[in-house]
Amino acid sequence: METLTDEQLVAICLEGKTEAFAVLVKRYEKQVYSLAYRLCHDYDEASDLAQDAFIHIYQVLAKFSNDRKFFPWMYRIAHNVCINSLNKKKQQLLSFDESIEVKEDSNTRAHQPEVKAVADETYGSIMAAMDSLPENYRLPVILRYTENLSYQEIADILQVPVSTVETRLFRGRKLLQKKLASLMERRDEKWTVKQ
Amino acid sequence: MDCQAIEREIQLYVDGELPPERVEALCKHMATCSSCALAYKEAQEFHDFLFANIEEVTPPAHFAADVMAKIEALPQEAEKAVVIPLAEPAKKTAFAGWSRFGVLGSAAVIALAVYLSGTDLPSLNNYPLPSISFMAEEPVEPVSDPVDPQPSGQDPADVTVPAEENDKTNPDSNSDRPQQRENDGQNPSGGGLVTPQNPSTENPEVTGNQPEPTQNGELSLPQVASGRTAEGTFNLLLLAAHKNADAYEPQFDSTGAYAYYKVGMPEGVQNWKTNVSPNSDPSKTEDSYTFVNAKTTNAVADWLDDTPYLAALSPDSGMLAANMQSEDGGLWIFSAGSEQKPQKLSDIGGGSLLLWSPDGSKILFTDQNEALYVAFPTENIIMPIIDGKVKDVSWSSDSHAILFSWLREDSKHWAIYTAVLP
Numbered sequence: 001m002e003t004l005t006d007e008q009l010v011a012i013c014l015e016g017k018t019e020a021f022a023v024l025v026k027r028y029e030k031q032v033y034s035l036a037y038r039l040c041h042d043y044d045e046a047s048d049l050a051q052d053a054f055i056h057i058y059q060v061l062a063k064f065s066n067d068r069k070f071f072p073w074m075y076r077i078a079h080n081v082c083i084n085s086l087n088k089k090k091q092q093l094l095s096f097d098e099s100i101e102v103k104e105d106s107n108t109r110a111h112q113p114e115v116k117a118v119a120d121e122t123y124g125s126i127m128a129a130m131d132s133l134p135e136n137y138r139l140p141v142i143l144r145y146t147e148n149l150s151y152q153e154i155a156d157i158l159q160v161p162v163s164t165v166e167t168r169l170f171r172g173r174k175l176l177q178k179k180l181a182s183l184m185e186r187r188d189e190k191w192t193v194k195q
Numbered sequence: 196m197d198c199q200a201i202e203r204e205i206q207l208y209v210d211g212e213l214p215p216e217r218v219e220a221l222c223k224h225m226a227t228c229s230s231c232a233l234a235y236k237e238a239q240e241f242h243d244f245l246f247a248n249i250e251e252v253t254p255p256a257h258f259a260a261d262v263m264a265k266i267e268a269l270p271q272e273a274e275k276a277v278v279i280p281l282a283e284p285a286k287k288t289a290f291a292g293w294s295r296f297g298v299l300g301s302a303a304v305i306a307l308a309v310y311l312s313g314t315d316l317p318s319l320n321n322y323p324l325p326s327i328s329f330m331a332e333e334p335v336e337p338v339s340d341p342v343d344p345q346p347s348g349q350d351p352a353d354v355t356v357p358a359e360e361n362d363k364t365n366p367d368s369n370s371d372r373p374q375q376r377e378n379d380g381q382n383p384s385g386g387g388l389v390t391p392q393n394p395s396t397e398n399p400e401v402t403g404n405q406p407e408p409t410q411n412g413e414l415s416l417p418q419v420a421s422g423r424t425a426e427g428t429f430n431l432l433l434l435a436a437h438k439n440a441d442a443y444e445p446q447f448d449s450t451g452a453y454a455y456y457k458v459g460m461p462e463g464v465q466n467w468k469t470n471v472s473p474n475s476d477p478s479k480t481e482d483s484y485t486f487v488n489a490k491t492t493n494a495v496a497d498w499l500d501d502t503p504y505l506a507a508l509s510p511d512s513g514m515l516a517a518n519m520q521s522e523d524g525g526l527w528i529f530s531a532g533s534e535q536k537p538q539k540l541s542d543i544g545g546g547s548l549l550l551w552s553p554d555g556s557k558i559l560f561t562d563q564n565e566a567l568y569v570a571f572p573t574e575n576i577i578m579p580i581i582d583g584k585v586k587d588v589s590w591s592s593d594s595h596a597i598l599f600s601w602l603r604e605d606s607k608h609w610a611i612y613t614a615v616l617p
Contacts, residue, residue: 025259033254054262122248145245151212170206
């Protein structure tokens with residue numbers, strides 16, 4: 001079953017075989033979990049959000065139209081479920097400082113290798129800068145630079161032309177570069193001193 | 196290739212998205228242009244910096260098993276499609292098919308408003324607005340077919356609509372049309388459709404022009420305010436149409452009972468005046484008036500650089516609305532003078548009109564086709580007023596009525612309409 005296409009798996013799942021959906025979950029768990037994490041900056045919450053997203057995708061699977069690609073359809077729903085859930089809880093995205101504070105207090109996650117990355121100041125600054133981007137630039141930038149998706153994949157997810165993605169990434173990246181300029185300078189200074 | 200265009204090419208190149216046939220041209224340019232070569236170096240460094248510092252995250256090992264366990268535990272009925280609100284602005288598809296007079300579009304709004312009535316509505320006191328969450332995942336199903344208020348095959352200019360003919364604008368009276376709502380006419384929140392009022396009367400012939408007869412209808416729909424559903428009324432009236440000339444720039448007089456407008460006659464522009472009522476009676480006037488159009492402002496936010504937009508401050512200067520005309524087009528709103536993120540009220544937008552009501556409760560705007568909409572920012576409702584081309588919109592002083600010039604698809608000339616909003 002692992003060799004079947006997404007669309008074939010959806011068709012099988014709609015016949016009542018949930019194991020087909022399990023293959024889809026396994027296939028895309030990393031992407032959905034990662035997306036959820038980029039939006040909430042908390043591992044546990046990301047896990048809950050990503051689970052909710054998959055459950056919702058399962059519940060609306062009958063609405064999937066086979067003339068579309070499954071991944072962007074699924075990813076878009078996952079994004080909306082995450083955003084909606086975050087808004088519903090009236091939780092503003094944690095700033096990086098708050099995020100670090102939470103994680104440093106959490107012994108249960110201290111052993112996770114990802115914590116090191118989260119605790120890294122540079123990473124935190126990058127994510128904080130991405131979070132502060134206007135909404136229409138934020139998601140394309142996250143999808144491109146944290147999820148490494150192509151312009152076409154981003155366009156499919158956002159349901160906009162590739163040229164729009166180009167423009168949003170161009171502007172979003174310029175804003176991001178502006179916000180991170182001081183960080184880049186500091187990094188360059190350190191590098192110069194080491195030299 | 197100029198250096199400004201090269202900047203975008205550089206980004207594509209660095210992202211691995213530049214088509215191979217354009218790579219050579221880019222490299223040639225950079226070989227002779229030191230500033231672009233530097234820009235490329237910086238772009239590549241920034242790209243590498245991002246990717247070097249963003250590490251992958253991986254879900255817990257038991258993640259997929261947890262998901263499937265929850266799915267297996269779902270009750271049977273939960274397998275049916277569940278519609279949840281999405282955190283995205285309204286799409287125009289939600290209103291696809293609404294009739295030229297906005298009847299069906301308003302019906303879609305009815306569904307929307309009923310849906311909203313059970314939610315916690317944001318209030319201006321809690322501004323900025325949260326992300327808009329009123330769109331269902333699937334476009335809102337219309338509750339009735341589109342209704343053409345104009346009997347087909349007839350020249351609008353030659354038609355006088357008698358009462359029984361006008362009744363056809365009521366979908367409930369058409370036995371051929373399947374009933375799509377179970378409780379038509381009994382909607383407790385007042386979601387009924389068209390109830391034709393007075394039969395129209397022929398307007399007098401004036402200066403050789405034969406105005407079209409007045410057509411009118413009344414829509415009842417729930418008005419959502421402060422989290423409650425209350426009865427509201429939407430009226431749309433044709434006030435004046437001239438057979439061989441455009442009518443435009445309508446403006447209420449100080450009482451709101453009369454409308455002034457201009458008519459572009461071959462011999463020159465004339466001022467006309469009519470009473471604002473179903474029995475409008477246009478006549479030429481020597482009175483002068485000044486048409487006030489949407490006010491724009493500049494220097495909104497740095498991220499709006501290079502983006503065509505129309506922006507307008509609310510009457511109390513507390514909020515700023517922007518009708519974006521770029522590929523990111525839509526209606527945006529945010530707190531004036533603050534660095535809070537702007538909120539996108541709707542993907543619909545991008546037209547050349549943006550106008551707050553005098554009391555700041557509504558925003559009129561047009562989409563790229565210049566179809567007219569009204570946004571109720573407090574209620575998060577976008578209501579289509581009329582499809583087709585609209586221009587020269589103005590408000591009454593009490594913020595309930597608007598005047599506008601509309602070019603109907605089957606007409607060569609702009610005509611004057613009024614709408615009374617909830």
